[in-house]
Amino acid sequence: MFQRLLRNGFGIYLRLSFFYGSYFLLAGLMLPYWPVWLQARGLSAEHIGIVLAIGYWIKIVVQPLIARRADSAGENRRIMSLLAVLVVAAMVGLTLGQGLWMIAILAVLLATLQQGILPLGESAVLAATRKHQLDYGRLRLWGSVTFIIAAVIGGAWLESFGAGNLVWLFIAAAALMAVGCTVMVADRRPPAAITWPEIGSLLARPSFLCLLAAAGLSQSSHAVMLAYGVIYWQELGIPEGIIGQLYGAGVIAEIILFALIGRFAGRISPAQLIALGACGGIIRWPLTALLADPIWLLPLQSLHALTFAATHLGAMAYLSKNIPTRLSASGQAVYAAIVGGVMIGAATFVSAAAYQRLGGDAYWIMGGFSFVGLLAAAGLAFTSARESRQAGSDDAGSAAPGRY
Template identity: 35%
Template sequence: MDGAGKHGAGAMTASSGDDRARSMSGSDDGAAPITADRPQTAAAGASQPETPPPMSGAMALSLRISAMFGALFLAYGVVVPYFPVWLDARGLDPLQISTVVSAPLFIRLLVTPGVGLLADRLGNYRLVITVLASLALSMLLVLTVASGYGPILIIGVAFLLANGTIMPLVETVAVRAVRAEKLDYGRMRLWGSVTFIVANFGGGIAIEAWGGDVALWLMIAASTATIAAALMLPRTPSNPVQQAAPESFPARTEQPTNAASKDCPAAGEGHGATARDWRQTAPAQLLKSRLFVLFLIAIGCTHGAHATFYTFGALYWQSQGMPAAWVGTLWAIAVSAEVLLFAYSAPFVRRIGPAGLIVTGAAAAVVRWTAMAFDPPLAILVPLQASHALTYGASHLGAILFIARAVPHKGMGSAQAFYSTMAAGLMVGTVGLVSGALYTQLGGQVFVIPAVVAAFGLIAALLLLRGWNGHPLWDDHEDAISP
């Protein structure tokens, strides 16, 4: 995972995609920059920016967003594998642990869209992210003196809720910057994966030396860094609608003629619709799209299947006698593989596209979690952990690319919120709770549950691959730019 989409840790790499974000053009070192690209439906003579943004300004924005990803995933790198270990050290049983970890994911179904709307209304993402990060830190400080299941449940849920709600807001800032400034999403997001690995290694070594209670203090340190990085973000995210189209983001002047456009009527359809007609809102347009619903099912099941591992992976390995340092190493192997995917996947992405990435991730998830149910030895665990590059990395990248290419601008915020609440909310929470209820009875065989969930995701992903041809789900005239 790398943290994002994951349980309360925000998971939701957050995170953690898009096909619209152009399949990356390779750079000298083979890395794959992810920049916004839609299918070219207009002449090459699309209007150019009157005043190109200064490179220094774009570079500074890229560094600030990279720092935010780095700090946020430093926290996730401790929270995701080791918060359950801390809960176990405080005497909670498996069902109680899964309840603390999963409950915020259901609450986020209501909270995340509202917080996103608030950030849009205020026009100040930095303020909202900073407040959430400060709230998360406050809850961690309260946990240092909390005891008993009831207080830990309430405070822990509040912490995970605040911490997890940050991710979709940061993703929105990043994706808008990609579209407006032609920034490289992959290279910014890469720093999140790097710090996640550092937290995995460091956390495992620290727990091995001082026990599970030290995990809380590591989370406090990482949350402090998150606040510092949030204060460096721009006050408002870039707005590509107010800028002319960059060269790699040509204007669309024609109606899409694919199945996707029939699937979801144009947002501007129905001249009699009023501002209060919810059927004409972007969320309603998305939910009326069969392809977008298939996308949510595919990505939700694929990411949700990770919940069993996020909640009980470290605890199960430790119960089998594995040292905490090796637990951290296995987590780091998973995210290192994800880093390599983000950095060197240009040919792979260009060949199979966003829907193909989601199919690949779902298929790998079926194999990974089925194998985990058979209590594999360390020699098999290493390649299984490396497959995280596909089960999470490829599926997240495909999701970001799909949203970027398939969703018109005015629906992107809603699409990100649906992705976050479905992939890192509803499905992760449901699978986590079911796994927690059965973990004591099934032990390692509990991984059969995520294998079945991933199989449903694979079916939905194959239907998406078959039905979507790469065009936007509907024609958004407000998103088009005249040549």
């Protein structure tokens, strides 16, 4: 009876939601507190920066390699479960490792393993939304919910038990993620011999290139906020508690959009969603440079629903509709590697130089990113329409897209 429950529509919804919740619980803990733990183990600020940078850039290589293996095998869940178990093992190894180099090596190994999970999970979720006509936004929102919960839990744990014991919280969250990967809905498809030229052919599609440019620029426009948002607001004299509320307001707005977007399924295209995200950035970032009063910054932060969530939803809708089923994991991985690795990584370097010279006025450059992203979204709309006319009524994935 329990197995039957897990296989019906509600059970599938629970399993997919649990995957997102468990994955982003760990991500929400590690984003703010991973550097804190590394510092407690004796790594200098320079060494921490190197470890984080390697973990950030390694996805460019790791994600396509793992995704190609999943597409060749025709199934994501087993590889996701293996990676998650290895993440737990690497976490446990961190408690035993002695010496800076050993900890640094294990930290990079951990990043390598963890980076491979999300593209496979996104691919499986999109396949399930197509098959069962589920609302992608209402699945993904649980990742945002647990991300907020993680920040609160991590802060309380740090205050109660100290930075050196954060690793035990990481291990518990990683174990929960392993459970989430194990109960994940299997995305089974015929095994196929996937070649690198076949994966590379995705980059020959004009619409895919426009997607990378449009979504990549919109997501990269967050670089100054992610790297220096807290520092800038502290320099303006905004209390830390208020800063926390500003970040929370953005995530809450993101959750609301994820919950409501299904009502507009079929009425708004991927290009239009990404264009909304770019328009949000054109408004959000220059005003962030100009405003210093939290009363105005609080509603301004609600534009995070557009700059992040609408852009992400548009990208997932495009990938669901346009990437061949046999390349579903590889398409996700190429997108994640280029947008989340190359473009956001480059934008982070740009933001560092810009903030050093311009301070808060660096947000104007992020507004420029959004403007160019809007132009790329127009290119996405044009190339998608042209490719659709050329292909007729056939979908690249040979399946009806789910609701986003």
